[in-house]
Amino acid sequence: xxxxxxxxxxxxxxxxxxxxxxxxxxxxxxxxxxxxxxxxxxxxxxxxxxxxxxxxxxxxxxxxxxxxxxxxxxxxxxxxxxxxxxxxxxxxxxxxx
Numbered sequence: 533x534x535x536x537x538x539x540x541x542x543x544x545x546x547x548x549x550x551x552x553x554x555x556x557x558x559x560x561x562x563x564x565x566x567x568x569x570x571x572x573x574x575x576x577x578x579x580x581x582x583x584x585x586x587x588x589x590x591x592x593x594x595x596x597x598x599x600x601x602x603x604x605x606x607x608x609x610x611x612x613x614x615x616x617x618x619x620x621x622x623x624x625x626x627x628x629x
Contacts, residue, residue, distance in 0.1 A: 535595030536588055546584050553577040585626055593619055 536543050557573045597615045604612035 535591035535593075539587075539591070543584065543587065546580070546587075550577055550580045550584065553580060582626070582629075589619070589622055589626065592622070 534540075553573065554577055557570060557577060560570050560573060597612070597619055600612040600615040604610075
């Protein structure tokens with residue numbers, strides 16, 4: 533089960549809002565809107581996506597990683613180490629973006 537399962541509808545609603553923002557940006561470009569206004573909306577959509585990503589990461593840490601750590605005694609910690617490595621890689625991708 534994915535860590536975000538409990539709030540899946542909320543995540544989907546946020547993604548739909550971002551999708552609407554991106555469609556709005558495309559319309560702005562089609563309408564030859566002033567560059568700075570388009571860039572402002574791109575920045576807003578980017579921040580909204582980052583907020584979704586941070587929420588998903590928080591869910592991953594609070595569910596998937598926590599559960600792997602809790603059950604690590606059964607598998608010599610291999611699953612926990614793998615989940616922690618995945619989370620670290622995800623954080624690194626978010627920081628670089």
